[in-house]
Amino acid sequence: MDGNRIRDAIARAARTQSSVAAEIGLAPHKLSKSLAGTRAFKPAEIAALADALGFSTEYLLTGRGDDGGHPDSPLPERRILDSAAQLIATRGFHMVRIADIAKACDVSTGTVHYYFPTRDDVLTAALQHYAERMFVRVRARLDQLRDDPTAQLHHLIDSQLPVDPVVRDEWSVWIQFWTEAILVPALRPAHNDLYERWRSLIHTVVVNAQHAGAIGDRDPGMIAARFTSLVDGAATQLLTGTPGMNVELMRALLTEVFWPPYEAAR
Template identity: 50%
Template sequence: MTTSVREDARRVAILDAAAELIAERGYHSVRVQDIAKALGTSTGSVHYYFPGKGDVLAAALRHAVDRTFDRQSSELRAIDDAHQRLLKLIEMQLPRLGPVRDEWSIWMQFWAEATIRPELRPLHNTYYARWRETVVRIVKRGQRQGTFRSTVDSEIVAHRLTAMTDGLAIQVLTGAPGVTVSVMRELLIQFVHDELVSAPGGNSPLR
């Protein structure tokens, strides 16, 4: 293994550890010492790659979100049918206990940081545009396949579906009464059916 490969692997390990700690403890509760301890190394090793705490934590946010997008894109590409692809995307967004819930925790903290740190907003907005564009592409694919209604505006549907997903996930994660992962799934699937699959003015599917 070359030095550059080892250093890349070490950098990724630091970002993975930092992201896990952010999900578990919160952005501002993570110290460089905590990251070093999780890796069984020294703070100097962390600072070798990242000058300060803010550098490593901001990089960890980006790393975690990029990893989430890459995983989702890989799984979605394997599904040809647009309706099933959109249902799969919904399923992957449900904040169950485990890695996806951690990803949501990190994403919510990215929102919070972008609210008070203007320098993070361009990156945040790029990620959000990518999230919406994923939905837009699936809707247009469904329209080409004859699975979704041709009369709907894909951009409007994407804005509404992403907003619903985010709003429901926040309620699940904060323990809002009556809003569970199952409820979130049912509401989002019903939205897809009503907006994209059912015939206008009725509940019967297009096919």
């Protein structure tokens, strides 16, 4: 992430660093360190900055996408989608009405229906929105770690642990989408497209790590498939309170996908 881009966003929003830090609940010295590049922003902090400043997370992370103008600009589709996705994540898809989304955004139900005519449209858009947010966030960090393949693999693991509230919300939407896709076949293409992008990203990181000698020379496609499958199962168990599953165990299981004990014993 380019700290100068966030500084510019703060200036364009006519804010001070101290006021922004206070609004997002971040100590001023931590914000300063993150802007200087000596401390990495957490996912929740990036999302909070985007909301506070009126910019998209993609723009803050990469400089691409909606730059949002400033917080007083007209409400864009992204803000409606942010509210819809968060409501689905915290209340559940079947407990969220279009009226709830409209109220959260302070717009009419007609405005929400303009962007998302049906509830299935809302769920599909929420999944795509959160998946894209995750992809942007993970890729931005991977780019920063491009010279350290081992660190990239560890980041893939850490990025999927449902510890941060933002990541937990993303997982909530994912799991709800799985359930709906079982019952509504029309939702499956969007689900499968996103999964293919995710597996492709893992595959690329694995191949680069193998070329650098950071992990063993095994089938990268199988490693990516094993990682994504284990991520899904472990995260679901953790979020549903399955006895015995915890963050430390999830991290250990995912670590063994890249560095299995039998390789270390050779």
